[in-house]
Amino acid sequence: MIIMFGNTLLSVVATALTYLFGLRIYRKSNQKSWLNPLYTVTLLLFLLLPFLHMDVKSYEKGSKIFSLLLQTGIVSLAIPIYKQFPMIKKNIKKITVGIVSGGMAGVASSLVVAFLLGLKGDVVASLLPKTATLPVALSVASTLGGTAPLTILFVLISALFSLIVGPHVLDGCNIKSKTARGLAMGISAQALGANRSFQWGEEEGAMGSVGMTTTAILVSVTIPMGMLLTAYL
Amino acid sequence: MLRFIMQFVIILATLAAGNALSSVFHLPIPGSILGMFLLLLGLLTGVVKLRWVEGVANSHLRHMTLLFIPPVVGLLLNWGAVHIQLWKVLLVLSLSSLCILLGTGYSVELYEKRKRRRNG
Known part of the structure; x- marks a missing residue:
């Protein structure tokens, strides 16, 4: 009992302190994107943990408390959605067209390519919800039988890919509509994409963050429902 | 507080x-x-x-x-036990990201064009 408590305390304190340190570096550097705390802190902890005599198992057990906070984080997403509600209501048709066709294209293409390459069930389960914002993707993946680390890896890789490639693809395909550009970036690269589309302008940026939140809603409802349906058939 | x-x-x-x-x-x-x-x-x-x-x-x-940091650290520490073929995963991720970008972009653009034509 005492050992377990000590473990939790050590994991939490080590993680939190390293995070604060990483955040300081990030802010001091004028928020350079490659110094994002996610990268620096992960690397630091990875190097630091062996010195604290922590192995994977005890660290994973000790940091369980963070997964509770992830859940309250999802609940907190209601606040930005509430604030964007008038905007969502005004453009509901456009947004629906965008996220349904984008989301379906994403899920269908993942399924087909994953099937062709012969990927395993838990990998596919971690792949499918990747277009939702991270915390939502995580909880959907876990109901599908995916694993948290893989889901995080997949969401991050595809967000980064979309962030870098997205603007070129949109330009190259001559997609000029502000709504289309904002939504496409918000859906494919979530927070990173919304941030990028604010650089194009106010309207694109707002659409970017609306795209992110509404996709999260769509994914969180339709993918588990779809699984339930296929289980019945 | x-x-x-x-x-x-x-x-x-x-x-x-x-x-x-x-x-x-x-x-x-x-x-x-x-x-x-x-x-x-x-x-x-x-x-x-x-x-x-x-x-x-x-x-x-x-x-x-x-x-998100603890699970990623866990993944790194546990990398030997992860059996995924990275190139396959990267292929799926990049292809489906492209599909999302194009699917969203084209459908919204098409929708706006149609609406403009109907109104104008």
């Missing part, structure tokens, strides 16, 4: 309600997401006031990154 704790208790209670709903009715949707809908519904109907939860929710969302 007390205000902060009270605000967090509201969010925690919403989460608990969402989890209860999910398990009582055997819903496939995670409790946290039901909790988000409950809170949104509360805000829209005015049962919950924005200022009751705004402070804690904003700082919570700002520091979301912290919560």
